[in-house]
Amino acid sequence: MRILLMGSPNVGKSAIFSRLTGTHVVASNYSGTTVEFTSGNLRLEKETAEIIDVPGSYTLEPTNAAEAVAVEMLKEGDIIINVLDATNLERNLNLTLQLLQTGKPMVVALNMWDEALEHGIDIDTDELEKQLGVPVVPTCAISGEGVKLLTERLGDAATIKPKTEPEDIWHRVGEIIDKVQHIEHRHPTAGQMLSHATVHPVIGPFIAAVVLFLSFAFVAYIGDWLHEEVMEEIFEFVWEPVTGWISAALGGEGFFHSVLIGELIEGEIDMNESFGLLTTGLFIPIAVILPFIFCFYFILSLLEDIGYLPRLGVLIDTLMHRMGLHGLSIVPMMLGLGCNVPGAMAGRILETRKERFIALTLVSICVPCMAQLAMVAGLLGEAGIIGLAVLFFTLVILWIALGISMKFLLKGETPEILVDIPPYRLPYWKSLLKKVYMRMMGFIREALPYVLLGVFAVQLLYTLGVIDLLDRFFTAPAQMLFGLPGEAVGPLLVGFLRKDVAVGMLAPLGLELRQLIVASVILVIYFPCAATFVVLFKEMGLRDLLKATAVMIVVVLVTGTGLNAILRIAGL
C-alpha cells in the first residue's frame, strides 16, 4: 500500500512525515526529473505501508516542476493523507476539495491545532468531517498529538467524489468555513511583531545582516572546532596507525602504495599531502569538509524550518530583479553554498528558462561550495584575513556584474515574486535533524566517489607523466595571464573533478599570497565540479549548458587576468 502525504507548502507536512516514519527514510528523484521527494515506511496493524512526502503544492494546477510532480505522484498512490494548516483552513481547503475530486480514499490531518487554539481559531471537526465526507483528525506534529489517531483512522479513509465544478470550489470553501470555523480576535503576538520587523524595509535588512553573520560565524567556528578537535584527533589516533600498518605491509613504495597511501612525506604519512585513497582521499571529505557541511546544513535547515528564508527572499528581491531573478532565487544560492549539486537542483523552483539559466550559471560560477570554502579557508587563512577578503569581494562583485549582464543579454521574462510568508515557528527537532542527516548523506553520496576518483586520477596522471606534460604545455599561458607557475596547472585541471582535492594540491607548492589568491579565485569560478556539471546538463539541457560553459570560460580568463594585474599593482 502506498500512502501519499499531500498539502500546501508550510503546513508541517514533513514534521508529520517524520512522526509517521521510522528511521529508514530515503530521498530519491522522481523519475525523469530532478524533483526530490522522501519516502519511508509506516507500520500498520496488518502490513507495512510505503509513505511518501509529496512536494508541497497549493493546487493541482501546477505552475512549476515540483508541483507537476505532485500531480503525477497522485496517480500512483492508494490513500491520501491531506495535511492542512488549521490556522489557515480556508486557504488550504481549496486543495482538499481538488483532492477529493480525484476519487482517492482520503484522511484529513488538521495540523498545527495547538497554534490555531492559541490564535483563537475554533474549528468544529465533527462538522468539517460531515461537510467533507472523510475523516478529519486534529494533529500537532511537534508534540505528536493526534498522529496515532491519524494512523488508526486510515482504515476509515473514505472515497467521496463531490460534484463541485472547478469554478465553484471557492464558493464551496466559503460555505464550509461559515459552518465550521469561528475566529475570536486576538491581539498580535510577539511572533507576529517579529515577523513584521523582519520584512520591514529598513530594520529587515539590518536583521538579515546579523542573522547571516551569525550563521557564518557558527559554521566557521563550530565547523573548525569539529574539524580540529574532533575529526583530526580521531584520524590521528585511530586511522593513522591503520594506514601505517598498510603502508608498512606494502613495503612503503610501489604502485599500490602510491594509489592507496600516496607519497610519504619525510618518511611519514601526511593526511593532508600524501594523496592516497586511504589517506588524503578519506581525510579531506570526512575530517575537513564534513564538519563544515554539518554545521552549514544545520543552520540552513534551522532557518528554513523557522520560516526565515521567504523573508530573506522578500528583502533581497529588489537586488535580484536587477540580475534578472526574483527574491526566491536566494534559495538555490544558499543551498549552493553547501554543495552546488542541490543548489543547481533547487533551480526548479524558478518558473522561466531565463531565470533558471541565470541562477544556475551564477551558482556554478560565483557560489563556492562548503567543501571548497573549507579547503580555501585553510589555504588562504594562514596568511591572515586579506586573502579571504579579496576572494569574497571578487565573488560578490562578479555575482552582481554577471547577473546584470545576463539579464540584459538574455531574452525572456522574469516573473515577480509571489510568496506566502508563514508565521515564525519553533522547529520540530526530529524532522530538523532528519533533514540535516539526509542532506549530509546526499553530500557523501555526491562527493565521496568523486573525491576518491580525483585522488586516484592525480596519482595515475602523475605516474604516467601526463601532469608534467600538461604543466610544460600550459606553463607559458598560466604564467602570462594569471602569474601562476606551471605546477599550479595540474591542480587546476584536477579541479574539474573535485575542487577540494585541487585546493589540497595547491598547498605544498609554496605559492606566494598573490598566486594563492588568484589560483583560489580561478578554482572557485571556472567550471563547476563534475557532479555539478551532470546536474546542470539534466536541468538546462545541452544547448544552455554549452552557453553557460562559454560564459564560464570568458569569465575565468577575464577575472584571472584582471585580478592578477590588480593584485600586482596593489603590490601583493
Place this chain on the structure above:
Amino acid sequence: MYKTLAELEKGEVGEVVGFDSGHMPCRRLESMGVRQGKTVTRVSSQLMGGPITISVDGRQTAMGRGIASKVKVKLLERENSGRMSQN
C-alpha cells in the same frame, strides 16, 4: 474609493473586488487567499520598487508590485480589526 493593491498605503485596509486579468498569477493569488471579498491590509513594502507585503486572514503574503497592481480593492477604514475577525 477604489485603488489597486499596489497603491494601498501602509496600514490601509481594503476589500478585494476583482482582478485586472484572469491570468496565472491571479489564480495563484486566489489559492494563496487573496480573493474577491477578502479584507487585505498593507503591512509593509521594500524600498526602490521592491515587493509589498500584505496580510489576509492574519497571514502574510509578499508579491511584486506588478502583481499587486492587478488586484483592485475598495478602501475600507484603516486598521478595522473588528471586520478582519469575521473573515
